[in-house]
Amino acid sequence: MAIPSNNGYFNSVTEQIEPNNSDTWADLSGVTWADWVRWNRDPASPHYYTSPEIIALDAEANVSIRITGDCVGDKTFQVHASTSGLFQGEETTTTITRTDTNIPVFTGQFFRVTIIAEFNQADLNVIRGVNATATNRTFEIEFRNVDSSSLGGTISARELVLPRTISNIERIHVTPFAPDGYVALDYIANDYFETATPAYAGIVSKQASEPKITFVKDDGTYTDAIFDAVLIVQPEQFINEDGDLDVR
Numbered sequence: 001m002a003i004p005s006n007n008g009y010f011n012s013v014t015e016q017i018e019p020n021n022s023d024t025w026a027d028l029s030g031v032t033w034a035d036w037v038r039w040n041r042d043p044a045s046p047h048y049y050t051s052p053e054i055i056a057l058d059a060e061a062n063v064s065i066r067i068t069g070d071c072v073g074d075k076t077f078q079v080h081a082s083t084s085g086l087f088q089g090e091e092t093t094t095t096i097t098r099t100d101t102n103i104p105v106f107t108g109q110f111f112r113v114t115i116i117a118e119f120n121q122a123d124l125n126v127i128r129g130v131n132a133t134a135t136n137r138t139f140e141i142e143f144r145n146v147d148s149s150s151l152g153g154t155i156s157a158r159e160l161v162l163p164r165t166i167s168n169i170e171r172i173h174v175t176p177f178a179p180d181g182y183v184a185l186d187y188i189a190n191d192y193f194e195t196a197t198p199a200y201a202g203i204v205s206k207q208a209s210e211p212k213i214t215f216v217k218d219d220g221t222y223t224d225a226i227f228d229a230v231l232i233v234q235p236e237q238f239i240n241e242d243g244d245l246d247v248r
Helices: none
Strands: 008-011 015-017 047-050 055-071 073-084 091-096 107-119 129-134 139-149 157-160 164-174 181-183 193-195 198-206 212-216 226-235 237-239 246-248
Touching: 008 047, 015 047, 047 129, 055 073, 055 164, 055 226, 091 107, 107 129, 164 198, 164 212
Parallel strands: none
Antiparallel strands: 008 015, 015 129, 047 107, 055 107, 055 129, 055 246, 073 091, 073 107, 139 226, 157 212, 164 226, 181 193, 198 212, 237 246
């Protein structure tokens, strides 16, 4: 999706971006002074404004973005992510609305932001400004002494239940405990105890809402294990009470 064209203009008197009037002379046929309740009878809606500011990182990364937008009318944002910084159609565009939840991170090296204001048939859908900042901050979520058999899912895909909502999992480190010894059925006195086959941890899914892991033995069969795990994650992106994109 290409970056939408701005369809408004800056009013130096009101110091805000006002939508273009979509009326033509033909639309004014039969219009009376009583019908003319405002000078802009048919404002462009949606009203698009893309900030000229480009957020540039040192390298491609997964980032969370805070966006604050000041406008009249229902507010929507678009985040345009590019690996080249050209923004000539190669970018990836994500639209964020007020009702969105579980908003994933944005991936790229260069980012631009568009604010969209819908006309509500009452007040003119003007745009006063938009501001965005990006962060690739991470933190850790730890699991200790967990018996995988106590987790949901199947033996080939155990589900890790996270204590809070996040937007992305960068890495998962899983360390299974060493297996216990056991007595073999055909033991010989000097080999009374055998060592159980170790389990090797595997990541099935790094999906932020439902990460999954598994354990596999040497023969390729799945098993359960006691383990510790550390997840390197990024904070939740959410729409706050002002309709802005925020991070927590």
